Each structure stands twice: as C-alpha cells, then as structure tokens.
Amino acid sequence: MNGLHGSRTEAFPAPKDPVAGEAPAIPVLRGHFAARWNAWGAGRQEAFLARLLAGDGGSFPLVEPSPDGRADLRAVTFLHVAPDATAVILSANALVDHRNTAASEFERHQGTGLWVLTYLMPADWECGYRITVHRGPGQAPWQAATMRRAIRMAADAGGPDPLNPVLGAGMNGGAMSVVRLPGAPAAPWLAAARVDPVATSPVMGGVLAGGSTSAASEGLAELQLVDSGNGRLRTVWIYSPAPGSTAGPTPLLILHDGQVWAKHLNLKATLDAAVRDGVVPALHVAMVDSFDGATRSQELSGPVGTVDFVAEDLLPVLRRTLPVRTDAAGTIVSGASYGGLASLWQVARHPDLVGVALAQSPSLWRYDLAEPLARVADRVVLRLQAGIYEAEIHATSMQLLADLVPLGADISLCSVTGGHDWSWWNPWLIHGLADLLG
Structure with a gap:
C-alpha cells in the first residue's frame, strides 16, 4: 500500500490543465x-x-x-x-x-x-x-x-x-439520440438505455445523477461502504452472474461512474445477455459511484482518492463476500474519461491487487503516466480505447502506447470512430472485456 488517501508518499507527476483539441475535420456535404x-x-x-x-x-x-x-x-x-x-x-x-x-x-x-x-x-x-x-x-x-x-x-x-428511435443516456441520464453506422462492431446484447426524462444536457462534466436508487438499478445488490479516506458513505452496485452460470471464482471488474452504468445504461441487462450469448464469461462487477461533479473531479482524476478507496476499502470486502478471483490477473478496473485515468493509476499504484486496466478515453492530458506505468510494465495488462475525434485524448493515448511498447509492456490501443461519448463507451466496455476474457 502507499498509505492513506491524500498522502503523497511518492512523487506523482504534476497535474496539468485541459488543452483545447484540434478542430475536427468533418466534411459537410452542403446541397x-x-x-x-x-x-x-x-x-x-x-x-x-x-x-x-x-x-x-x-x-x-x-x-x-x-457520393x-x-x-x-x-x-x-x-x-x-x-x-x-x-x-x-x-x-x-x-x-x-x-x-x-x-x-x-x-x-x-x-x-x-x-x-x-x-x-x-x-x-x-x-x-x-x-x-x-x-x-x-x-x-x-x-x-x-x-x-x-x-x-x-x-x-x-x-x-x-x-x-x-434509438436513445442513449449520458452522465446524468439525459437523453441523447444514437447513430451507429453499419461498419461499427455489432452489439446485439446491448440493452436499451433508461433515460431520465427531466435531466438536462448530458454533455460530459454536467451535473451527475443523485445517489438514490431507481428502477434502472433493480436486480443489483447495493453496498454502502465508508470511504476511510474522507469518512463519506459510498454506494457500490454489485452485479452477480445468474446462479449456475459459473462453477468457480469469477473475474472481478471494478467500474467507475457506477451510477451511470447501474441506473441509466442498464449494464445488468447487457451483461446478462452478453454472458448468455457467450460473448464474455460469467463475472462479478462492482460499480463505484462518483457522487457529484465536484467530488468526481477531486477524487477520480488523480492518483489518490477513489484509487485508494478501491484498494484499501472496497477490494477487501468484495474478496471476502463474493466468489471472485483474488489474484491481480483476475481483477480488472475500468472507467471512462477521469474513470479511465483512475483505472491506469490503480494498476500503477497497486499492481499487487489489480493487474488489468481497461481505460476508455483516459484523461491523460491531466497526468503523464508513462513513468509510473513503466515501473510496473512487466506486471500489468493495459488496454486503451480512445475516440479519433477526441484529439488530445487520442494523441496522449498513442504517446503512452509508444512509451511503453519498447519496454515490453502488454499494452494496446483501440482507436474508435467516435468522440468523448457514452454512446460508444457503453458497447465497447463489452468489446474490451471480450478481448481480455475471451
């Protein structure tokens, strides 16, 4: 362990401010x-x-x-x-x-x-x-x-x-239409989103959904756990595979921005279908709440905070109470944007506990993780996904790949034809898990 939340017992890279990306080259066909x-x-x-x-x-x-x-x-x-x-x-x-x-x-x-x-x-x-x-x-x-x-x-x-008629949901459950062209990977197991009819714009960074339960999270166990770093009660939604679908301990996925996945994206229904269809094996998933926008920015965007909560508070409880694998190789962490960044910090700081990161659109503009990840390159598996229209994130993901490949790291980058967007993070979580878990 690296100490309690907020401690700085090692020299972390300095955080950086966001940088406006290049203008996307979008050919408009007028007329x-x-x-x-x-x-x-x-x-x-x-x-x-x-x-x-x-x-x-x-x-x-x-x-x-x-034309x-x-x-x-x-x-x-x-x-x-x-x-x-x-x-x-x-x-x-x-x-x-x-x-x-x-x-x-x-x-x-x-x-x-x-x-x-x-x-x-x-x-x-x-x-x-x-x-x-x-x-x-x-x-x-x-x-x-x-x-x-x-x-x-x-x-x-x-x-x-x-x-x-095809709807998706954003960070706060706000409805958005979804276009998915025929060349995109098929996702027949993807459940329909459950939008919040009164939510406003779902642009990334808007107000998050509250901490209350909703019909969309039915069928998930709800764990209330004190974060020892700040004393706040966190909510974690637990997905368990159907009884009889597995004969032994399953892989465990820790998933950030859990309220979005549990309430609005209906991940339970997606996982049920994906497991039933043999797309992914049976697994357990812990969806960790990010509370509100300000808390998310403070706790999910860096090397401490949520990263330490997962390592010091959450994982011991999950491994004690669920039939899951307890080795690092059988424990995956994933998230999008700040959640993707936190996933990389998780394996960089706690490779003995979590050995696999599936980072979607990781906010690498904020930290250069090349050096922290280089120190554990021989111990972890890194899978990056980034949209080609999120210029800064895609470029920094490519740079991290270039930095770590010469070290023999097990790392790959999947470039998705999309932006900073829940519309592709949703199906590509399953695509990524299928790649990792067979």
Whole structure:
C-alpha cells in the first residue's frame, strides 16, 4: 500500500490543465439532400414529407453510400421539422467546433419546413447527438456565446432527434439520440438505455445523477461502504452472474461512474445477455459511484482518492463476500474519461491487487503516466480505447502506447470512430472485456 488517501508518499507527476483539441475535420456535404430531393418526382417528395411530419423515425438519420463511391465512407443526413425555426444545430459528440459552429448548423430546405445537414463520415462512426432549435430574432445562443463550454452547452440544450428511435443516456441520464453506422462492431446484447426524462444536457462534466436508487438499478445488490479516506458513505452496485452460470471464482471488474452504468445504461441487462450469448464469461462487477461533479473531479482524476478507496476499502470486502478471483490477473478496473485515468493509476499504484486496466478515453492530458506505468510494465495488462475525434485524448493515448511498447509492456490501443461519448463507451466496455476474457 502507499498509505492513506491524500498522502503523497511518492512523487506523482504534476497535474496539468485541459488543452483545447484540434478542430475536427468533418466534411459537410452542403446541397447533398437537395440534389436528391430535386431528382425525385412530386409524388415521392409529398410522400417523404408526409412521413416526416407524421414523426416516422424508422430509418433516420438517412445513411447512404459516399457520393464518390468510397466504401469506407457514408453520407449521413440529419433532418428536422421546424417551420418556425431561425437556426438549428446538431450537437454531435466532439464535432461541434466552438471556433466554427456554422459547420454543425442545418440548412433550411426549400420552403418545406425541413432543416437538413449531411456529414460524410467513416462507415464505423458511433455517436450520441442532440438537436437544438432557435426561434425568434437575434443570434442563436450558441452563436452569441464566446467561451468554449458555453457554446457546447448552448448547442446541446435541445433534445433527442424526434425521427430517431434509438436513445442513449449520458452522465446524468439525459437523453441523447444514437447513430451507429453499419461498419461499427455489432452489439446485439446491448440493452436499451433508461433515460431520465427531466435531466438536462448530458454533455460530459454536467451535473451527475443523485445517489438514490431507481428502477434502472433493480436486480443489483447495493453496498454502502465508508470511504476511510474522507469518512463519506459510498454506494457500490454489485452485479452477480445468474446462479449456475459459473462453477468457480469469477473475474472481478471494478467500474467507475457506477451510477451511470447501474441506473441509466442498464449494464445488468447487457451483461446478462452478453454472458448468455457467450460473448464474455460469467463475472462479478462492482460499480463505484462518483457522487457529484465536484467530488468526481477531486477524487477520480488523480492518483489518490477513489484509487485508494478501491484498494484499501472496497477490494477487501468484495474478496471476502463474493466468489471472485483474488489474484491481480483476475481483477480488472475500468472507467471512462477521469474513470479511465483512475483505472491506469490503480494498476500503477497497486499492481499487487489489480493487474488489468481497461481505460476508455483516459484523461491523460491531466497526468503523464508513462513513468509510473513503466515501473510496473512487466506486471500489468493495459488496454486503451480512445475516440479519433477526441484529439488530445487520442494523441496522449498513442504517446503512452509508444512509451511503453519498447519496454515490453502488454499494452494496446483501440482507436474508435467516435468522440468523448457514452454512446460508444457503453458497447465497447463489452468489446474490451471480450478481448481480455475471451
């Protein structure tokens, strides 16, 4: 052990401030839908418009081959019915550039009441998005704002796409629409999200869901455990495989931001299906709450705090009360964003307890973990996942890979065609576990 929470018995790297990433290169196909519309006859136009006005969302957004015939790209057309709107923006995760919001704005379509935006995207794109409408005179809020976060929040202030029935949930349970193109890995075991109908924008870093139980966490055992570092009572939701699905001790997964997985992403149903289908073996999962935004930023973003709670308070209880493996190789830690960073700190500081990290979009802009992880490179397994549209996180993940591969570390990086986004973190948790556990 490295001492109690908050101690600094070793020299940790200094934390850094966030850095704005490069502007994403998103080819907008202006006029793409208008050209197709003009090629239709009046009857087809009327039928299509009637379908939209009736709210038929069976196959939207429209996904079509690339105009230039490239097999690795698709034309993705978003449509929105808003005759009285003066501006409409697509808040697709990581694609809203605060320096050029016009690239994410819809165009008014020929007096039909439709607004249209077409992107040319890789065929395996996975994304959560919302549509925000401005009505009345003056600039839209996202046009008038000047600060990066204010622009992002204004662009995301609307709601899900009424034409798209596929919903996901963000950090606070706020609903977002999900587009998953045909080239993305299949995830037939993925359970439908359970959104909070009163939650606001689910942009990362927003207010977290509260600590109360909900219908979405039914079927999970709830553990209340005192954090010896700060005296606060933490909630941990425990997933156990179905009786009879395993004959011996199972792998154990420690999963950060547990309230999101337990309440809104319905991880229990996903795991039940994935285990039943043989995608992953039976395992136990402990979903650790991150309480609220301020607590999460303080306790989950560095080498102490939640990392020490897991090592000193949680793991001893889980290994004493659950039929799980007690070796480091059979214990996995995972999380996204700050949770991904905490996962890497966990194996760097406690490799004798936790030997495997599945870090999704780890916030490596905050700490350079190359040296701490180099010290345990021969003892741990590192699996990184990062979205190609989260520029700084993807670049720092690639750098960590480059730093550790020459040392013989068991490390890999999976580049996902997405942003900083629960829409892909959700299925890719299972993809990652399937890779680790066979």
